[in-house]
Amino acid sequence: MPGQLLLVDDEPGLREAVQAYLEDSEFNVNVASNATEGWEKLQSNPPDLVITDIMMPQVDGYQFLKQMREDPRFKSLPVVFLTARGMTKDRIQGYQAGCDAYLSKPFDPDELVAIVENLLERRSSAEKGSEGTDIEDIARQLAEIRELLKQRPTIAQSETHIKIDLTPREQSVLDLVAQGLMNKEIARRLETSVRNVEKYVSRLFSKTGTNSRTELVRYALEHGLTK
Incomplete structure (x- = not known):
């Protein structure tokens, strides 16, 4: 399912690898190396879904997600946390913060693609329902x-x-x-x-x-x- 994604991660190697895999799966991927850059790209080219790391300098993933959820334009935008923090309490914190999916590193790229496809399908179905009202x-x-x-x-x-x-x-x-x-x-x-x-x-x-x-x-x- 084609879709415009925004990938935010401060690790160049992982960022490039995830971008390449997602693009091989026919997604269009815009990347940012930190949350500040991610916020700028989010506004200039709104994506269908955001994938973001949690542990980033200056503005972390939780703050980035909070900024999105406080903006009416991005309140319902699907967000996937992609992070090394995989403890149960970390996942609970992520869901309480408002993320739609939480994937711990290391992860299977196919699982990430499945999560993205599922969230985009749900978003598409919701938009169809809204148009039909x-x-x-x-x-x-x-x-x-x-x-x-x-x-x-x-x-x-x-x-x-x-x-x-x-x-x-x-x-x-x-x-x-x-x-x-x-x-x-x-x-x-x-x-x-x-x-x-x-x-x-x-x-x-x-x-x-x-x-x-x-x-x-x-x-x-x-x-x-x-x-």
């Missing part, structure tokens, strides 16, 4: 978007030239939204997570001053932002 609104927006697409030749483009800088990925998401696809379908097309798609759609709303997918598509058609 507002099914009537989703159906309405889809119907409105399809109607807009039928009217495409008659929707006049604005004479006012509006320059909006979109990244290549934002443009790809906009084009797919304009095709009437929902987040889950877009994520599958772009081989990314639903969470990342939601992030890009939110950015598009912000850049265009719109509040719904229907408004976004109409705006894009009127201003020639999508083909």
Whole structure:
């Protein structure tokens, strides 16, 4: 199951070995050598799951996890502790701190992959359930978007030239939204997570001053932002 992972560990040898094994298992892995760097990468490129060591200088794994759980953006982000501290009391402390899995070093890489796959599957299922809770609104927006697409030749483009800088990925998401696809379908097309798609759609709303997918598509058609 493809997914974007963040691996935080201050041991270069172990970090490189774990990264290589996870990438061989078809995961995309971003790495950080400490929690401070991990926090920066967490915000600039939000992952689907975090794997972090506990015993790190300055900011340890518990503090890093606490920082994540106090931020609404990462409150439900799956976190795996990967650490040499394997006593029962250490594992209990880890779970009480809010980690989703605790794997003691040395460990079997296949077990780590199984844990990651399981957590990502659970996360995906939860996101599908969340998307389905507002099914009537989703159906309405889809119907409105399809109607807009039928009217495409008659929707006049604005004479006012509006320059909006979109990244290549934002443009790809906009084009797919304009095709009437929902987040889950877009994520599958772009081989990314639903969470990342939601992030890009939110950015598009912000850049265009719109509040719904229907408004976004109409705006894009009127201003020639999508083909």
